[in-house]
Amino acid sequence: MLTGVRVPVESLTRVAAPDPEPVTLLCFSHLRWNFVFQRPQHLMSRFAEEMKVIYWEEPIVIAPGETAFVQVRQAEDFPDVTVAVPHLPEGLSMPEAEATLTRLATNYAASLKGALVKWYYTPMMLPFSRQIEADTIVYDCMDELSQFKFAPPMLLELEQELIDSADLVFTGGSSLFEAKKDRHSSVHLFPSSVDRDHFALARSGATDPQDQANLARPRLGFYGVIDERFDIDLLRQMADARPNWQFVMVGPVVKISDEDLPRAANIHYVGGKTYEQLPHYLSGWDVALMPFAINEATRFISPTKTPEYLAGGKPVVSTPIRDVVRHYGHLQGVQIAYDADGFVAACEKALELAKDPKGQWLAEADLLLSATSWDTTQARMSGLIHDVLGERTGVQQNMLVAAE
Structure with a gap:
């Protein structure tokens, strides 16, 4: 009866809010997880303590005519990190390989639930992953890859596209920071640390x-x-x-x-x-x-x-x-x-x-x-990422309230 006249009634029963979907970090890297343990491994193994981490490697070539697939495994010594390795049949042209990788990456990403962070160590993985919608995009620039031996000619163009689409740009050293700081509004210096x-x-x-x-x-x-x-x-x-x-x-x-x-x-x-x-x-x-x-x-x-x-x-x-x-x-x-x-x-x-x-x-x-550690570096990066995620969640909530 009281509810009919809209009198608020206090209840002692607490209604538990549903647990939010876990955040997933999808890391695209040109460095294989088992190659040399360095910046990507230090950071991703720590991010895996607070969110789901998937480490996407470069493709492995299989026999011609075989069906392309993504091999998924747990990282050795880091079971909370998932390593995803695409396998492509030998003989594909560049457009065919890109189309196949796009299909594999899109299908894989479609299975992920909750907020998604796309994290890039190389712009060369942008062509097959750009269409994957993400709540936050991070470019962690640990090297000036365009200056390396056998660097692809389109790398610089793709890097600019990545910087333009990124929410956050991290750099692995002061010289890289100076080179990137004027190319994006949110560039942050995170020198490599030490365990x-x-x-x-x-x-x-x-x-x-x-x-x-x-x-x-x-x-x-x-x-x-x-x-x-x-x-x-x-x-x-x-x-x-x-x-x-x-x-x-x-x-x-x-x-x-x-x-x-x-x-x-x-x-x-x-x-x-x-x-x-x-x-x-x-x-x-x-x-x-x-x-x-x-x-x-x-x-x-x-x-x-x-x-x-x-x-x-x-x-x-x-x-x-x-x-x-x-x-x-x-x-x-x-x-x-x-x-x-x-x-x-x-x-x-x-x-x-x-x-x-x-x-x-x-x-x-x-x-x-004593002033540096990978734990501190990862924590500061995580704070910036969650700031971006929080801002976007807030906008969505405000829009829902306005609509009601």
């Missing part, structure tokens, strides 16, 4: 891997992808100048020929290793190296190795990569060298520092490292 606890294992005497355990000292090491950004001539000259130094090169060789690599009795290529193995190799070195070539491919890089090496307690010697000089060049534990002679001299200084593993140089580095 300090993981690499601190190198300070506590981790087990020396078998393939370097018998090498003499001093040992100078590098880990990472060995490609056109690596100064192979510098390595050759150092090995010639100091035949009693052992140079340990950890990582896959990509886009350059094995035949072009310098060969000497004191240069040791041990191949690619897992992220878990890296502190063990680092522990067995006296000095950590960053012998990058100074060219267009390295103009905008901001290597994660610098903080990782320092977190492992090793002094670092690097060529003058702009972001390394800017952020770490003032540290006593980071030596910058411009040529082979200078690199050898810098390594000698670093070897002296290495004799004092608890010295002031390391305390200085630790103070700098």
Whole structure:
């Protein structure tokens, strides 16, 4: 009776609001999940703790005439990350491959429920995914891919389209930020960080891997992808100048020929290793190296190795990569060298520092490292994404109220 005259009645019964659909992050990456554990893996494994993460890789070629499909699996060691790998039959023309990828990606995305975040590491995946509607689009620019060897000619045009359509643009270093900041209204600098606890294992005497355990000292090491950004001539000259130094090169060789690599009795290529193995190799070195070539491919890089090496307690010697000089060049534990002679001299200084593993140089580095972590970086990114999602949800709610 009271409701007939519209008198409000207070009820003690609470009606539970329906749980919102989970947010899905669909990450398009040119780097395979199992290739090298770096920025995408650090971030996506952390985003997976708060939302559903799907990591879409580049296609794998299958036999001609076979039916295209998407293989879905859980990421090794990260069961909350789903890796999606399209498989395309050999022999497709570029338009046919793009049409097939569009169909696969569209059908896959149609099965996803709730809000969708599209996250891009490469503009080259835009042609087959642009039609997938998303609540937020993120471009995380970790490299200037147009400057890399064999870069597709349409990359720059696609990147501009991606920037124009993105809600948020993140950059992996200061040089990239400066290059992108005027091309979008919401560009944010998120330099690559470091998992300090993981690499601190190198300070506590981790087990020396078998393939370097018998090498003499001093040992100078590098880990990472060995490609056109690596100064192979510098390595050759150092090995010639100091035949009693052992140079340990950890990582896959990509886009350059094995035949072009310098060969000497004191240069040791041990191949690619897992992220878990890296502190063990680092522990067995006296000095950590960053012998990058100074060219267009390295103009905008901001290597994660610098903080990782320092977190492992090793002094670092690097060529003058702009972001390394800017952020770490003032540290006593980071030596910058411009040529082979200078690199050898810098390594000698670093070897002296290495004799004092608890010295002031390391305390200085630790103070700098204490201000950064992948957890903090991901949390700040997540906040920006949820701001965009919240604004859009608010607009939709206001429209519904107005309609009523």
